[in-house]
Amino acid sequence: MSMGIVRIADGQPVEAKRRDGRALLLNGARQLLAEKGYAGMELRDVAERGKAPRGSIYHHFPGGKVQLAREAAELEGTTIRDLIERSLEERGVRETLFMFGEIFRRRVKNHPERIGCPVAAAALARPEDPELAAVATTAFQSWEGPIAAALRDEGVRAKDAEAFAGLVVSTVEGALLRARAAGSQEPLDSAIAGLGQALDGLLRD
Secondary structure (H helix, E strand, C coil): CCCCCCCEECCEEHHHHHHHHHHHHHHHHHHHHHHHHHHHCCHHHHHHHHCCCHHHHHHHCCCHHHHHHHHHHHHHHHHHHHHHHHHHHHHHHHHHHHHHHHHHHHHHCCCHHHCCCHHHHHHCCCCCCHHHHHHHHHHHHHHHHHHHHHHHHCCCCHHHHHHHHHHHHHHHHHHHHHHHHHCCCHHHHHHHHHHHHHHHHHHHC
């Protein structure tokens, strides 16, 4: 038998299982960052939420909670950026605003008291962990960039496009805090509606 054949465990290649275990932990960390923040993200809960063995955390993330939180926030940033870019290309700016809010709504379904954003949780890590906070800054900027570019394509002046893109991200993130406090998605719905009205005014100018 060739020594190059990948070992199989439980019907799945070992390397594939390793990648799957890492992804499960990252998913659990993203959920808990959004719901409980960095301070409240316990590793045992990450393993339970991600349906992964607790003992595998330090295997996949030797840096422990710090590394796991940073990579989870980075993954969230990249995932949302990709969704924004795809939505802008396929549906335009207006529909992308609604999609942006829907990302967070559908994750918590009937539990708005759990609504949140892993990237926002990372932002709150400053001053204790400035590197984690820097991950959040990079993610927010990566969401703003495609929105500003799409607005410029619509004829909006560069300065106004950048300002509106920043407004979108700041408004949605602030609305998530208000929705959590209220235990209702209504603040997020109102924020998205307000952004739609602001967009109308911007495009008329």
